[in-house]
Amino acid sequence: MTARRLVVAAAIVDDLDRPGRLLAARRSRPEHLVGRWEFPGGKVDPGETPVQALHRELREELGVRVELGDELPGPDDDGGWIITDRHVLRLWLAVVVDGEPRPLVEHDDLRWLGRDHLHSVDWLDGDVRIVEALERVLVDPVDATR
Numbered sequence: 001m002t003a004r005r006l007v008v009a010a011a012i013v014d015d016l017d018r019p020g021r022l023l024a025a026r027r028s029r030p031e032h033l034v035g036r037w038e039f040p041g042g043k044v045d046p047g048e049t050p051v052q053a054l055h056r057e058l059r060e061e062l063g064v065r066v067e068l069g070d071e072l073p074g075p076d077d078d079g080g081w082i083i084t085d086r087h088v089l090r091l092w093l094a095v096v097v098d099g100e101p102r103p104l105v106e107h108d109d110l111r112w113l114g115r116d117h118l119h120s121v122d123w124l125d126g127d128v129r130i131v132e133a134l135e136r137v138l139v140d141p142v143d144a145t146r
Contacts, residue, residue, distance in 0.1 A: 002086075004077065004082065004084075004085075004086055004088040005043060005044075005086060005087050005088070006043075006044045006050065006080070006087075006088055006089075006090065007041060007042060007043050007044065007083070007088070007089050007090075008041045008042070008044060008050045008051075008053050008054040008057065008089070008090050008091070009038070009039035009040060009041025009042075009054070009057075009089055009090075009091045009092075010039060010040055010041055010054060010058060010068070010091070010093070010094040011039055011072060011092070011093050011094065011130075011134055011137075012039075012040065012058075012064075012066065012094050012095065012096060012101065013093055013094070013095060013138070014095070014112070015095065016067070016069040016093060018139050019093065019137060019138050019139065020114060020115070020138060020139050021112045021113060021114050021138070022112070022114075022118065022138060023040070023101060023110055023111070023112055023113075024037045024038070024039075024111050024113055024121055024123075025037065025038055025039070025040045025061070025062075025103065025106075025109075026103075026108055026109040026110070026111070026121070027106060027108075027124075028106060028107055028108035033124065035122065036122050036123065036124045037111075037122055037123050037124065037127075038123065038127055039089075039127060039130070040057065040058060040061050040062055040107070041057050041058070041061075041091075042057040042060075042061070042106075050090055051068065051092075054068070054092065054094075058094075060104065060105055061103075061104055061105050061106055061107065062099070062101040062102060062103070062104060062107075062110075063099050063100075063101070063102055063104050064096045064098065064100070064101050065096070065097055065098035065099060066094040066095060066096055066097060067094065067095050067097045068092045068093070068094050069092060069093035069095070070092070070093055071090060071091065071092045071093075072091045072092070072093065072130070072133060072134070072137070074089070074129075074130070074133075081126070081129065081130055083124070083127065084126055087126070089130075091130060093137070114138070115135055115138040115140060118131050118135060118138075119131070
């Protein structure tokens with residue numbers, strides 16, 4: 001079997017210290033992924049570090065600059081998340097520090113989701129385990145106001 005390709009993504013939240021909402025992005029292509037929701041990000045190009053790739057992808061896909069928080073380590077492949085038979089994902093928490101997120105490439109809609117609404121969208125199959133892990137990171141809406 002060929003080694004999985006590394007991809008990177010951000011769990012963009014409203015606050016790194018007390019995250020209450022998460023930004024989800026709806027795919028507009030390719031056809032077999034249209035309408036499914038994911039974390040924004042993409043492939044690491046040759047010569048890029050994962051962090052460099054993530055910053056580039058977020059500028060290209062959403063038109064934003066972010067501050068990265070902690071990486072959310074996964075249970076697979078040395079701390080990654082196997083999301084397909086060909087891809088392993090590394091994911092960081094992030095907050096927007098410049099720009100307003102908008103769907104520029106690959107997506108046609110964005111939605112902020114609180115913990116109680118994380119499963120209200122049709123996540124890509126590979127992202128479901130990550131969403132479940134993030135449920136433990138997001139604060140309850142009642143707690144977010146304290």
